[in-house]
Amino acid sequence: MTLTAKSVARVTLVSALLTAVAGAAVIGASPASGAASTLGAAAQQSGRYFGTAVAANKLGDSTYTGILNREFDMVTAENEMKMDATEPNQGQFSYGNADRIVNQARNQGKRVRGHALAWHSQQPGWMQNMSGSSLRNAMLNHVTQVASYYRGKIYAWDVVNEAFADGSSGGRRDSNLQRTGNDWIEAAFRAARAADSGAKLCYNDYNTDNWSHAKTQGVYRMVQDFKSRGVPIDCVGFQAHFNSGNPVPSNYHTTLQNFAALGVDVQITELDIEGSGSSQAQQYQGVTQACLSVARCTGITVWGIRDSDSWRASGTPLLFDGGGNKKAAYTSVLNVLNSGTNPGPTSTTTTTTTSSNPGGGGCTATYSEGEKWSDRFNGNVTVTGTDNWIVTVTVSSPQRIIATWNTSATWDSANVMTARPNGNGNTFGFTISHGGNWNWPSVSCRVG
Ligand code: 9MR
Numbered sequence: 001m002t003l004t005a006k007s008v009a010r011v012t013l014v015s016a017l018l019t020a021v022a023g024a025a026v027i028g029a030s031p032a033s034g035a036a037s038t039l040g041a042a043a044q045q046s047g048r049y050f051g052t053a054v055a056a057n058k059l060g061d062s063t064y065t066g067i068l069n070r071e072f073d074m075v076t077a078e079n080e081m082k083m084d085a086t087e088p089n090q091g092q093f094s095y096g097n098a099d100r101i102v103n104q105a106r107n108q109g110k111r112v113r114g115h116a117l118a119w120h121s122q123q124p125g126w127m128q129n130m131s132g133s134s135l136r137n138a139m140l141n142h143v144t145q146v147a148s149y150y151r152g153k154i155y156a157w158d159v160v161n162e163a164f165a166d167g168s169s170g171g172r173r174d175s176n177l178q179r180t181g182n183d184w185i186e187a188a189f190r191a192a193r194a195a196d197s198g199a200k201l202c203y204n205d206y207n208t209d210n211w212s213h214a215k216t217q218g219v220y221r222m223v224q225d226f227k228s229r230g231v232p233i234d235c236v237g238f239q240a241h242f243n244s245g246n247p248v249p250s251n252y253h254t255t256l257q258n259f260a261a262l263g264v265d266v267q268i269t270e271l272d273i274e275g276s277g278s279s280q281a282q283q284y285q286g287v288t289q290a291c292l293s294v295a296r297c298t299g300i301t302v303w304g305i306r307d308s309d310s311w312r313a314s315g316t317p318l319l320f321d322g323g324g325n326k327k328a329a330y331t332s333v334l335n336v337l338n339s340g341t342n343p344g345p346t347s348t349t350t351t352t353t354t355s356s357n358p359g360g361g362g363c364t365a366t367y368s369e370g371e372k373w374s375d376r377f378n379g380n381v382t383v384t385g386t387d388n389w390i391v392t393v394t395v396s397s398p399q400r401i402i403a404t405w406n407t408s409a410t411w412d413s414a415n416v417m418t419a420r421p422n423g424n425g426n427t428f429g430f431t432i433s434h435g436g437n438w439n440w441p442s443v444s445c446r447v448g
Contacts, residue, residue: 035338039319039330040073040110042337046292049155049299050337051113053078053270056097058309059104063324067305074155075105076113076269076301078311082122086146090126090138093145102153113269113301114154116161116204117143118188120175128176136180140191147195156200156235156267159192160185164205170218185222186231193232204237204269210249211258223262237269240287241303243315244274248283253290253431257405258424260296270303273329274315281332284319288336293378293403293431295371339374365391365445370429376402380429381419381443387426388448391419398435405429420448 036042039050051074058064068075079085080097087093105112118139130138147157163185165173172178185203192201203223208216219236226233236259242248249255256266268291273283291297304310308322319330363385370378383389394416395401401409407419407428419428432441 035335037334039071039334039337042334043299044073045337048291048297048337049074049111050333051075051110051299051301052305053301053303054101054105054305055309056080056100059100064305064309065104067320067324069108072110074111074113074299074301075101076115077101078115078304079122081115081146083117083119083127083142084122084124087127087142088124090124091141093149095149102150106153111155112150112153113267114147114150114157114199115269116158117146117192118159118177118184119161120173120177121162123176131176131179133180135176136184136187139177139180139184140187143188143191144195147192147199151196152198154196154199156202156237156265157192157196158204158237158269159189159201159233161204162206163203164208164215164218164222166207166215168214170214170221172218186226186229189226189232200234200265201232202235202237202265202267202269203233204239206239206241206270207246208236208238209240209242209252209255211251211255216255220259220262223259223264227262227264233264235265235267235298237267239270239303240268240272241270241317242273242283242287243317248273248286252287253293253403254405256290256294256297257429260294261406261424261427265296265298266291266294267298268300271300272303272310272312272315272317274312274317276316277328280316281328284329285332285336288333292336292373293371293376295378361386361447363389363445363447365389365443367440367443369440376431376433377438378429378431379441380427383426383445385445386447387421389421389426389445390448391428391443391445393417393419393430393441393443395432395441396437396439399437399439399441400433400435401430402433403431 036045043050050072052072053076054068055078077098080101086095086098102112127138163173165171177184189201205219208219210216223233223236259266268287271287273280288300291300302319304318306320306322306324307313307316307318310318319327319333321327363383366382368380370380381391383391397415401417405428406422406424408422410418412418
């Protein structure tokens with residue numbers, strides 16, 4: 001692979017970000033005094049939730065339920081709300097196990113993510129052999145019935161799960177549902193909205209974490225299309241099942257930010273990372289950090305409580321060991337969640353610069369402040385006057401820009417970044433590691 005100047009800059013940025021992240025939360029350290037001591041409480045400090053998948057048949061296990069009640073404020077049924085569980089025979093609905101989970105959660109003051117209304121997998125036998133309009137109608141009836149039954153009790157529904165193909169196509173996965181017509185997904189969303197107008201409606205998938213992957217791009221284009229046509233979609237779920245063959249990508253923040261910029265919430269819905277010790281803890285830290293740095297990343301759910309509860313237990317991918325003890329990964333997540341609460345002072349240096357192009361025309365770049373943390377803050381720049389802009393962003397020492405989105409960036413020096421359009425519109429953003437200097441950057445615009 002040839003490293004272009006741009007990719008070198010990107011690699012440098014990624015390692016800078018990881019260094020900054022590592023500095024923000026010391027793995028293995030106890031939470032600072034005054035910090036929250038559970039995942040749910042720590043996430044709530046920034047208005048987010050921290051959830052887990054729950055299996056109904058484990059609710060009698062007191063270690064399991066003890067951790068669940070103590071640590072998590074959002075619950076997803078691991079299997080009990082899927083199509084095969086809730087409609088085992090056509091037209092006959094069965095909510096026993098799902099209700100046990102929903103009631104346990106709500107009695108404990110927790111919210112519930114609904115998973116999942118329509119999916120090619122875990123279909124009841126009667127549905128697997130259906131096709132055409134009878135399948136389409138059966139699917140829509142299922143969405144309507146289940147979403148209506150739980151109306152008012154669900155924070156967000158995974159309306160459609162895993163509908164895109166793996167690999168390089170960027171297109172839809174073949175399935176009996178897909179063969180009913182490409183509009184099956186939007187039809188499912190419309191039915192869900194009609195049945196429960198209060199729930200957020202999400203599209204949920206895996207292997208959509210890396211911004212440069214075709215599958216990620218395919219889902220992005222669908223959400224963009226849905227937003228432009230008024231299809232009711234509120235959120236995108238990133239399952240986030242990671243292991244050594246599918247590690248946390250260095251552009252994870254970019255992926256979350258770019259989806260959020262479409263006007264949807266983003267949620268990490270099934271997080272687990274195979275591994276152990278500090279390497280696993282660091283990856284958990286990076287994922288948590290990525291969510292915290294995106295305003296519309298509203299929460300994180302891990303896919304199970306103890307390693308032994310996991311669908312891939314041999315990979316020890318969760319935050320508690322088989323005995324229910326907190327792992328290093330737990331502490332790193334908790335510390336990052338606790339670090340997301342210090343807003344810091346606000347500074348008001350340069351906000352807007354207009355410059356004229358010698359050839360006529362001009363542009364204006366306006367800086368607006370984004371989220372702030374103890375160690376870093378986000379900023380966004382909106383350009384008006386041209387689609388062909390070149391914006392210079394200058395930060396003051398010891399500040400460093402450690403991540404960017406919606407722009408193609410190059411560096412003139414450590415403190416001076418030149419930003420150009422990358423096809424994602426005229427608002428771009430960046431994260432500044434401030435080193436104690438809260439001054440806003442200066443921005444100036446010229447026509448390219
Ligand atoms: O964790 C779930 C496991 O118990 C089931 O056997 C499996 C069946 O498909 O589904 C697992 O959960 C999946 C989730 O519903 C969708 N994304 C992938 C999850 C892990 O396979």
